[in-house]
Amino acid sequence: MASDQKDPDKERVPFMQRVLDNPFLLLFLGVTIPTVLYILWGVMELTQIPVAP
Amino acid sequence: MSEATFRTCPTTGLKVDLNAQKLIKANAVAAVVFLAIGGLFGLTVALTRWPAVHLLPADWFYLALTAHGLDVLLLWIIFFEIAVLYFASSTLLNCRIAAPRWGWVAFWMMLAGGLITNVAVLQGQSTVMFTSYPPMMAAQHFYLGLILFAVGALVAVGIFFGTLVIAREERTYEGSIPLVTFGALTAAIIAVFTLASGAVILIPTWLWSMGLISTIDPLMYKLVWWAMGHSSQQINVSAHVAVWYAIAAMLFGARPLSEKVSRGAFLLYILFLQLASAHHLLVEPGLSSEWKVFNTSYAMYLAVLGSMIHGLTVPGSIEAAQRRRGFDKGFFEWLRKAPWGNPAFSGMFMSLVMFGFLGGISGVVMGTEQINIIMHNTLYVPGHFHGTVVAGTTLAFMAITYLLIPLIFQREIRFPRLAKWQPYLFGLGVAGISLFMMGAGTLGVSRRHWDITFADAPLDFSYPEAAFLMLALNGLSAIAAALGGLFYVVVVVASVFFGRKVEGRVALEAPAGKSAVASYGSSESLKIPGTLLLVGVFFVAFVLYYFVNWKYLSDIWPMR
Numbered sequence: 001m002a003s004d005q006k007d008p009d010k011e012r013v014p015f016m017q018r019v020l021d022n023p024f025l026l027l028f029l030g031v032t033i034p035t036v037l038y039i040l041w042g043v044m045e046l047t048q049i050p051v052a053p
Numbered sequence: 054m055s056e057a058t059f060r061t062c063p064t065t066g067l068k069v070d071l072n073a074q075k076l077i078k079a080n081a082v083a084a085v086v087f088l089a090i091g092g093l094f095g096l097t098v099a100l101t102r103w104p105a106v107h108l109l110p111a112d113w114f115y116l117a118l119t120a121h122g123l124d125v126l127l128l129w130i131i132f133f134e135i136a137v138l139y140f141a142s143s144t145l146l147n148c149r150i151a152a153p154r155w156g157w158v159a160f161w162m163m164l165a166g167g168l169i170t171n172v173a174v175l176q177g178q179s180t181v182m183f184t185s186y187p188p189m190m191a192a193q194h195f196y197l198g199l200i201l202f203a204v205g206a207l208v209a210v211g212i213f214f215g216t217l218v219i220a221r222e223e224r225t226y227e228g229s230i231p232l233v234t235f236g237a238l239t240a241a242i243i244a245v246f247t248l249a250s251g252a253v254i255l256i257p258t259w260l261w262s263m264g265l266i267s268t269i270d271p272l273m274y275k276l277v278w279w280a281m282g283h284s285s286q287q288i289n290v291s292a293h294v295a296v297w298y299a300i301a302a303m304l305f306g307a308r309p310l311s312e313k314v315s316r317g318a319f320l321l322y323i324l325f326l327q328l329a330s331a332h333h334l335l336v337e338p339g340l341s342s343e344w345k346v347f348n349t350s351y352a353m354y355l356a357v358l359g360s361m362i363h364g365l366t367v368p369g370s371i372e373a374a375q376r377r378r379g380f381d382k383g384f385f386e387w388l389r390k391a392p393w394g395n396p397a398f399s400g401m402f403m404s405l406v407m408f409g410f411l412g413g414i415s416g417v418v419m420g421t422e423q424i425n426i427i428m429h430n431t432l433y434v435p436g437h438f439h440g441t442v443v444a445g446t447t448l449a450f451m452a453i454t455y456l457l458i459p460l461i462f463q464r465e466i467r468f469p470r471l472a473k474w475q476p477y478l479f480g481l482g483v484a485g486i487s488l489f490m491m492g493a494g495t496l497g498v499s500r501r502h503w504d505i506t507f508a509d510a511p512l513d514f515s516y517p518e519a520a521f522l523m524l525a526l527n528g529l530s531a532i533a534a535a536l537g538g539l540f541y542v543v544v545v546v547a548s549v550f551f552g553r554k555v556e557g558r559v560a561l562e563a564p565a566g567k568s569a570v571a572s573y574g575s576s577e578s579l580k581i582p583g584t585l586l587l588v589g590v591f592f593v594a595f596v597l598y599y600f601v602n603w604k605y606l607s608d609i610w611p612m613r
Contacts, residue, residue: 020316021229023217023238026323030242031249034280034327038348039250042276042331042340049272049339 057149072153073143077136077461084132089542091124096535103528104521111503115180122183128167133450134292135209141237142216145571148225151215162205170198187269196259203251210244229573236295239319244288250280272339283330291322293449297367300401302569307374308576310366321359328352332420336429349420364409365588369581384583400452400476411440411487414595424602433494440487451541464552472544479537485530493523
């Protein structure tokens, strides 16, 4: 192998590809985002409804 | 250490772990059994809604509607999705499946849960609809069955993630996972949120049914339940898009137009698709417009963008592959010369078209807070989701079954002529069901009423005559779809149990092989004029229909 040729193992992997190649990061995002934006935000709003006298 | 035994598929060259193969078979067979049961209940529901037939008495109608929703929306779909997850991880990654014994634990938990809940419904004490909103209370074992099913499915999803880890550690693939596996990963991620939400709300509801908790807040229940109820349909969307890519790759050797773009579209699903659950709560007074509009109109549109990208890239990848094979004349030779007699292709392509035109467009319309008010809780809602879950997901799953039977069950398809016509009959019926229910919903017919004539009601109310016509056409469409479903079950059962053993290579329409379906790589051609024209037609239909609904809203909401 020529010395000036890049070693493919050391080639910098683009950021988005690293994100997409990490199933557990995607799992974290895919669970956290709807939990915060849909469930927690929704639960916070429902708990603020005053109880009927 | 691995104790796996593999065989090599003579057609695709893929290594198949025999433990995974058995689990795929078991889950797929259970799925088809529940489809048959749930489909039969669905036919009785449609025939009851048809005023001239009005088949069932009220109590049986609601019982059948509960069982229909449970069996097809949850059991058929999720059993099949677990089969897809095992196929997309173990088989496509040439890898042993993680913890196969736990796979069987998951399977038996899901099966036991499904059977227990069905028994509870058939006993007549759990006619609470698929949504089971409190304060309606079902029998204790109704909730127990659902919890068992959800936990079993969660274990199966864990096995999928475990298999991804094994494949990476044992370096059974190079670079990134194949796109079909990435689509399955998307489905699995949404499944974790879905099933966990289901467990979170159903466990206290079960305790409530046992008298251990005094009340369940109905609105809180609705909020969390829909994180399961609607997100479970988003698992379907991700899974059936993965199936579209798989069929395109296996039949045509088609590669995605751009791996990055298709993965980006799946990422939009992962981040935003579950938020669409909020459209079920658009008329609830306890939630703010900010919450409603953000979760539906803003975030959901990003997920819709993902679907539109797939709607371009899946047919585009087929067009590019067909043009490479010489079908290059005009706009549509690639489509005319496609294997329309192969049920795997015809089912997949109809699923793609109907999911976009029927389920997709109506979903965006319904997800808009303002327009939603004219069709909320009308028959439009089941019309929409029969366009997504049945015309989209079920038809796609039926289509890939025609490839899985020879490749995984290693049997030839029995009754090939019946199989050839099956997707057309089922597709035609389902398109009718979706369209005519949406038509009835637009005329105001309520979603779950047993009798639209209100024959025994103390106060008169009349729907327009056209609504009766819509429900009659819906009934006829349901008969066609039920026949199509019956053909599917007959072909699958006959092939799996009595089909001739496949010896040697399976004749697929095109050079399929391992390369397209099980590796990373984009198509090198972007010459897709036919697909671009079809996408243009879709956009025109989308814009017109969207604005027509604003016009409807302005007619019923005379603020001058």
